[in-house]
Amino acid sequence: xxxxxxQSALEFLTTYGWAxxxxxxxxxxxxxxxxLDPSRFLPEKCVFVQxxxxxxxxxxxxEERIQMRVINGAQDMxxxxxxxxxxxxxxxxALTDGLGAALPGxxxxxxxxxxxxxxxxxxxxxxxxxxxxxxxxxxxxxxxxATYPKTSEGQIQVKNT
Numbered sequence: 001x002x003x004x005x006x007q008s009a010l011e012f013l014t015t016y017g018w019a020x021x022x023x024x025x026x027x028x029x030x031x032x033x034x035x036l037d038p039s040r041f042l043p044e045k046c047v048f049v050q051x052x053x054x055x056x057x058x059x060x061x062x063e064e065r066i067q068m069r070v071i072n073g074a075q076d077m078x079x080x081x082x083x084x085x086x087x088x089x090x091x092x093x094a095l096t097d098g099l100g101a102a103l104p105g106x107x108x109x110x111x112x113x114x115x116x117x118x119x120x121x122x123x124x125x126x127x128x129x130x131x132x133x134x135x136x137x138x139x140x141x142x143x144x145x146a147t148y149p150k151t152s153e154g155q156i157q158v159k160n161t
Contacts, residue, residue, distance in 0.1 A: 044158045046155075046158075049153050056069045057158055073109075079142045080139060084117065
């Protein structure tokens with residue numbers, strides 16, 4: 001009833017099926033252990049919507065914080081507020097200037113701020129930000145002489161080397 005051709009076809013498909021299954025398991029293992037993680041090859045970035053611009057960024061592993069220099073490229077700003085959203089920060093994210101104080105509420109045209117992003121737990125101890133620290137920052141401001149507030153958003157992503 002069954003011919004030898006059917007048996008050889010079934011053996012052929014079974015052999016290639018096992019080989020395909022082994023390849024899938026190998027790819028799964030490589031991605032699980034991070035060998036195939038494409039984020040290792042992505043460059044660092046610091047991007048802000050105009051009028052703000054990012055001059056430089058880095059990650060300081062000894063102090064567990066992101067450092068960036070942001071410049072106001074357009075006009076004097078008043079009522080400046082900063083909101084931080086950091087997915088790589090497991091605790092509380094804090095924004096400070098270079099001296100450890102809160103960021104200023106006014107920002108002059110051409111003025112450059114050095115901003116630090118730090119992660120802390122509930123007790124105030126530093127928390128690691130992982131291998132690929134990133135943060136999103138929203139700056140709300142009112143241009144001098146204007147009535148309505150404006151918003152500028154930025155994203156920063158650095159490597160923890």
